[in-house]
Amino acid sequence: MINSAITEDGGLRERKRLLTRAAICTTARQLTTDKGLSGFTVEELCEQVGVSRRTFFNYFPSKEDAVLGQSDDHRPDDLIEDFLASAGTLPLLEALVEFAAAAGGRLAITREEFAQLHAVIQREPQLLVKLFGDSAVKQKEFAALIARRENLAADDPRAIMAAQLIGHLAWQSTHAFFLGEDGPTFRHLLESHVDAAQYLFTSGAPRPSPEGTP
Known part of the structure; x- marks a missing residue:
């Protein structure tokens, strides 16, 4: 007991x-x-x-x-384990959305704090260099995690693109959630952004031929 x-x-x-x-x-x-x-x-x-x-x-x-509120003491090891374990049972995109939605739901920051951080970066734009520099490292690590789940090489462009895409969609959703009024949940915003991205690839519009080709 x-x-x-x-x-x-x-x-x-x-x-x-x-x-x-x-x-x-x-x-x-x-x-x-x-x-x-x-x-x-x-x-x-x-x-x-x-x-x-x-x-x-x-x-x-x-x-x-x-x-910036950045540290290494909030690594979501349980979410990482669930993400890896979902291989073979969930499509990659669905697993990525679940991972990002669960991680976003744990953000320990209020709308007021996010607005304060936004104001700070407006005053000290050089903080963006550090913010995106650290993000680039984390994005590379996330790409390696995706590659591991999908049995791909760590530098496989599909894993890199997946990490970049879900990272961008998660950031857009975070920005919309914290700077917007009370309303949609972070998960709802993320799923909406994912649906918008999917439209680009599933709309059926023919890809234009490169200039000079039939």
């Missing part, structure tokens, strides 16, 4: 961890909005949040990562 005190204590620790992480991100974004990214130090950020420098670096490797 599971000791309920241990379970409750573990749950409290996790909630405290998430609250600390959120406080660091929110404060980092507010300081960036007020002073610019170079206008404050990690020590000043820690002082405002009420954590030590060591605690900060337990959550984020840099000030920029804190502003």
